[in-house]
Structure formats: C-alpha cells, structure tokens
Amino acid sequence: MTEVIDAILNRSSEPRLIAPAPDQALLEQVFECAARAPDHALLRPWRYLVIEGEGLVRLGELFASTADTEAEKDKLRRMPMRAPMLVVAITSPTEHPKVPEVEQVLSTGAGLAYMLLALQSAGFGGMWRTGALAYDERVKQGLGLQAEESIAGFLYVGSVADSKPSVPRLSVAEFVRSWPDTP
Numbered sequence: 001m002t003e004v005i006d007a008i009l010n011r012s013s014e015p016r017l018i019a020p021a022p023d024q025a026l027l028e029q030v031f032e033c034a035a036r037a038p039d040h041a042l043l044r045p046w047r048y049l050v051i052e053g054e055g056l057v058r059l060g061e062l063f064a065s066t067a068d069t070e071a072e073k074d075k076l077r078r079m080p081m082r083a084p085m086l087v088v089a090i091t092s093p094t095e096h097p098k099v100p101e102v103e104q105v106l107s108t109g110a111g112l113a114y115m116l117l118a119l120q121s122a123g124f125g126g127m128w129r130t131g132a133l134a135y136d137e138r139v140k141q142g143l144g145l146q147a148e149e150s151i152a153g154f155l156y157v158g159s160v161a162d163s164k165p166s167v168p169r170l171s172v173a174e175f176v177r178s179w180p181d182t183p
Contacts, residue, residue: 007117012167014125017158021052021085026122033118034111041096045104046111046152049088049143056080062142063133076133083127083156087115092149108152115155125160128153 022030031048039045051059063076080086091108093101116126133139134151145151 004117007121011117011120012164013127014160015082015127015164016161017083017125017127017156018161019084019158021083021158022119022122022124026124030115030118030122033114037107037110037114039107040099040103043094043096043099043104043107045091045093046108047090047092049090051080051086051088052084056086059086062139065142066133066136066138079133083158085157087155087157088143089152089155090143090145090149091152092146105150105152112153112155119157123159124157127156129156130154 027050034046034048035044037046057080059080060077063079064073067073067076089108089112091105093104112128116128119126130151130153134154140149140151143151
C-alpha cells in the first residue's frame with residue numbers, strides 16, 4: 001500500500017486536542033497542501049483565518065453573542081478552547097460561466113481534507129466542524145466575511161490528547177455499485 005493510501009485509510013477526526021499546535025513553517029506547508037485541491041479554472045475560491053491565543057477568546061465571545069441564555073453563552077465561549085489553534089475555512093466564490101458555486105465550495109472542502117491529511121502526516125490532529133455557527137450571519141460578519149462568502153468549516157488543530165476507539169468503517173460493497181446493474 002502506498003503512503004498516501006495508508007494515510008487516508010488511517011485518518012480520523014480527533015476531538016481531544018492540546019498544545020502544541022503546528023509551528024508557522026509546518027502551517028505554511030499545510031496551506032500549500034490545501035492549495036493543491038482541485039480548482040476548476042484556477043479560481044482559488046478559498047481563504048483561511050488562523051486563530052490562536054487571545055484570538056480564541058475573542059472568537060468565543062463572538063460565538064456567545066449569538067446565544068439567548070447565559071448557559072448557552074458559557075457553552076459557546078468554551079467552544080474555541082477545544083484546541084490550541086482553529087482555522088476558519090472560507091469559500092470565496094467568483095462568478096464564472098463554467099464553474100458553478102457548488103464546485104467552488106467542493107474545492108474548499110477538498111482543501112480542508114488535504115489539510116487534515118497533512119496535519120496527520122506531521123503528527124498532529126484535527127477536527128472539522130461546522131454546525132449552526134458556520135451559517136450564522138453574526139459570526140460571518142464578525143469574522144469579516146463578505147456577503148457572497150461562506151464558512152466551509154472550523155478546523156480545530158493541535159496535538160492529539162489521547163487515543164480514542166476506532167470508528168467502524170463501511171465495506172466498499174455497502175456504498176458502491178456498478179451502473180448499469182449487471183445480473
């Protein structure tokens with residue numbers, strides 16, 4: 001099995017992340033990997049925000065500003081603290097006659113997947129999350145998104161705190177069929 005296939009087959013989402021996060025040199029390589037995502041017409045329909053340290057506290061306050069109750073606000077304030085680094089992946093689409101917006105969103109998603117693989121290969125973990133906050137206009141405005149932009153995900157990044165049980169995987173026969181069906 002090749003190194004890439006092995007990395008993909010062993011990839012997992014890591015919910016328990018601690019310091020340290022990748023240093024600047026490694027982070028640049030991770031973003032270079034993201035930039036290799038399929039990108040019809042080379043529109044480069046993505047951009048990223050890296051949030052660490054005090055920025056995580058400020059992000060927690062932004063998240064909390066969307067809540068109605070104090071209990072919800074406390075929960076949302078703590079969310080960014082799940083990892084020492086958070087990367088916000090933003091789809092920044094460009095109007096193009098041959099490249100619909102959905103392809104540009106998929107390009108951003110492919111870049112996020114490449115980032116997760118790059119982080120894992122360097123000994124770090126990641127967890128790609130979305131949820132209601134990714135679609136909340138107050139969060140989007142607070143992060144400086146333009147009206148046409150959207151959040152593809154919040155990528156929590158850090159060192160894996162502890163191992164977790166493996167996730168059961170589907171067999172290929174459960175989700176792949178030949179077409180047209182053969183008798």
